[in-house]
Amino acid sequence: MDARPDESIDSERTPTGDPRGSVRFGLSARLLVLTGLFVMLAEVLIYVPSVANFRRNWLNDRLAAAQVAGVVLEAVPPGGVPSGFEEKLLAGVGARAVAVRVGGARRLLATAEMPPEVARVIDLRDTHWATLIADAFETLVFPAQGPVRVIGAGKGGADFVEIVMDERPLRVAMLTFSRNILILSLAISGITAFLVYLALHLIIVRPVRRLAANVTAFEHNPEDAERVIRPSERRDEIGEVERALALMQETLSRELLQKKHLANLGLAVSKVNHDLRNLLASAQLLSDRLSQLSDPTVRRVAPKLIATLGRAIAFCEATLAYGRAAEPQPRRRVVRLAPLVRDLADFLDLAGNGITFVVDMDEDITVDADPDQLSRILINLGRNAVQALAQAGAGPSVPTLTIAARRDGRSTVIRVADNGPGVPAKAREHLFEAFQGTSRRGGVGLGLAITAELVALHGGHIVLEEEGPGAAFRIHLPDRTNGNGA
Numbered sequence: 001m002d003a004r005p006d007e008s009i010d011s012e013r014t015p016t017g018d019p020r021g022s023v024r025f026g027l028s029a030r031l032l033v034l035t036g037l038f039v040m041l042a043e044v045l046i047y048v049p050s051v052a053n054f055r056r057n058w059l060n061d062r063l064a065a066a067q068v069a070g071v072v073l074e075a076v077p078p079g080g081v082p083s084g085f086e087e088k089l090l091a092g093v094g095a096r097a098v099a100v101r102v103g104g105a106r107r108l109l110a111t112a113e114m115p116p117e118v119a120r121v122i123d124l125r126d127t128h129w130a131t132l133i134a135d136a137f138e139t140l141v142f143p144a145q146g147p148v149r150v151i152g153a154g155k156g157g158a159d160f161v162e163i164v165m166d167e168r169p170l171r172v173a174m175l176t177f178s179r180n181i182l183i184l185s186l187a188i189s190g191i192t193a194f195l196v197y198l199a200l201h202l203i204i205v206r207p208v209r210r211l212a213a214n215v216t217a218f219e220h221n222p223e224d225a226e227r228v229i230r231p232s233e234r235r236d237e238i239g240e241v242e243r244a245l246a247l248m249q250e251t252l253s254r255e256l257l258q259k260k261h262l263a264n265l266g267l268a269v270s271k272v273n274h275d276l277r278n279l280l281a282s283a284q285l286l287s288d289r290l291s292q293l294s295d296p297t298v299r300r301v302a303p304k305l306i307a308t309l310g311r312a313i314a315f316c317e318a319t320l321a322y323g324r325a326a327e328p329q330p331r332r333r334v335v336r337l338a339p340l341v342r343d344l345a346d347f348l349d350l351a352g353n354g355i356t357f358v359v360d361m362d363e364d365i366t367v368d369a370d371p372d373q374l375s376r377i378l379i380n381l382g383r384n385a386v387q388a389l390a391q392a393g394a395g396p397s398v399p400t401l402t403i404a405a406r407r408d409g410r411s412t413v414i415r416v417a418d419n420g421p422g423v424p425a426k427a428r429e430h431l432f433e434a435f436q437g438t439s440r441r442g443g444v445g446l447g448l449a450i451t452a453e454l455v456a457l458h459g460g461h462i463v464l465e466e467e468g469p470g471a472a473f474r475i476h477l478p479d480r481t482n483g484n485g486a
Contacts (some may be wrong), residue, residue, distance in 0.1 A: 411479060
C-alpha cells in the first residue's frame with residue numbers, strides 16, 4: 001500500500017496515542033511465532049511416517065545385500081571359498097548370520113559367532129503402517145540390548161530371507177536422518193515464516209496498524225475533518241473497512257459539528273427566551289387593559305390574545321427551566337374539535353393572502369387531547385400551508401386550506417390539506433427532523449419537528465399523504481386506554 005500524507009499527520013498529532021507504543025507482543029510477532037510453529041507441526045507430521053519408511057528401507061537394503069551374499073556363497077563350490085571371505089561378506093552386510101528359506105527348507109548360508117538368543121524379532125512382511133511407526137520409535141527410544149532378528153520377503157524363488165544383526169547401526173542411521181530432518185525443518189520453517197510474515201505484514205498488519213493509528217488520532221479530535229482516514233484503492237476486505245471507516249468518521253464528524261452548533265444555538269435561545277419572557281409579560285399586561293375596552297371586536301380578540309401570550313410565556317419558562325425546548329406531558333381531556341379549528345382563522349393571515357378556509361367536520365366531533373398542544377399542532381400545520389399558498393401566488397384555482405376530521409374507532413383522524421405546490425421531494429426524507437425538513441428560504445424546519453413531537457406525546461402519529469394536489473397531513477390521535485377518553 002502506498003504511504004499517504006495522513007499517516008505522517010496522524011503520527012505527529014498523536015505522539016502518545018500510537019497503538020504500537022503500548023504493544024510488546026504485537027500482531028507481527030504473534031504472526032511470526034505462529035507461522036513457525038505451524039510449519040514445525042507440519043514437519044513433525046511429515047517426519048513421523050518418514051522415519052518409519054527410512055527404517056524399513058534401511059532394513060530391506062540389508063536383507064537384499066544378505067540374499068545376494070548368500071547367492072554368491074551358494075554358487076562357490078565346496079572348499080573354494082577363501083579363508084575369511086564369509087566373514088568379510090557378513091561384515092559388509094552388517095549381519096552375524098544370514099539364512100534363506102527355499103521350497104520349505106531353511107538353509108543357513110553364512111554364519112559367524114552366533115548369539116545364544118535374539119532380543120527382538122522384526123518382521124517386514126506385510127506390515128501395517130501403524131506398526132512400522134510404532135517399531136521405529138521403539139528403536140529410537142528403547143533400543144534392543146542384544147542382536148535382533150530381521151525377516152523379509154525373499155527374491156528369486158526364496159520364501160523369505162532373515163538376518164541376525166546388531167540394532168545399534170540402525171539407530172545411529174535413524175538419529176542421523178532425524179537430525180537432518182530437524183535441520184531441514186528449521187530452515188524451511190524459518191524461510192516460510194519469514195516469507196509469510198513479510199507478505200502478511202505488508203498486506204494485513206501494516207494496513208491494520210494504519211487503521212488503528214487513525215482511529216486513535218480521530219478519537220482525540222473527531223470534529224477535525226482532516227483526521228478522517230483517506231481510503232486506499234484496495235478492493236479487498238481491508239479496502240472495504242477503510243471505506244466504511246471513512247464514511248463512519250465523516251458522518252460522525254458532521255453529526256458532532258451539528259450537535260455543537262445546536263448546543264450553541266440552544267444557549268442563544270435560552271438567552272433570547274429570558275428577555276422574550278419579560279417582553280411577553282409586558283404584552284400580556286397591555287392585553288389585559290385592552291380586554292377592558294368596550295369595542296366588540298377588541299373584547300372578542302383580546303381573550304384569545306391573552307391566552308396565546310400566556311402559552312408563549314409558559315413555553316419560554318419551560319425552555320429556561322430545562323435548558324432545552326422540552327415539551328411537557330400533555331394534559332389531556334375530551335374537547336370539541338370544531339371550535340378549536342375555527343379559532344385558527346384568528347391566528348393565520350388567511351384574508352390577507354386571499355385563502356379560503358374550509359372546516360369539514362361534524363360540530364359534535366371530539367378529541368382526547370391537550371387543547372393548548374393541539375392548538376399548536378394545528379397552528380404549525382396551518383401556518384406552513386398559508387406560507388406555501390402565499391409563495392405559490394395566483395393559480396388556476398382558489399387557494400384553499402381545508403381541515404377535516406372524523407372518528408375512527410377509538411381515535412380521531414385530523415386532515416390538514418392545501419391545494420398549493422406540495423412538498424418537494426428533497427424535503428420528504430427528513431420532513432419531521434429539526435433543521436432538515438424544510439426547503440423554504442428562511443425556514444429552519446422546526447415547525448413540523450415540533451408538531452411530530454407533540455403528536456407523539458399523545459401516542460399518535462402524523463404522516464404526509466403521497467397523493468396530491470398540494471400537501472395533506474393526516475394526524476391520528478388515539479383515545480387514552482385508561483377509560484377516561486371519549
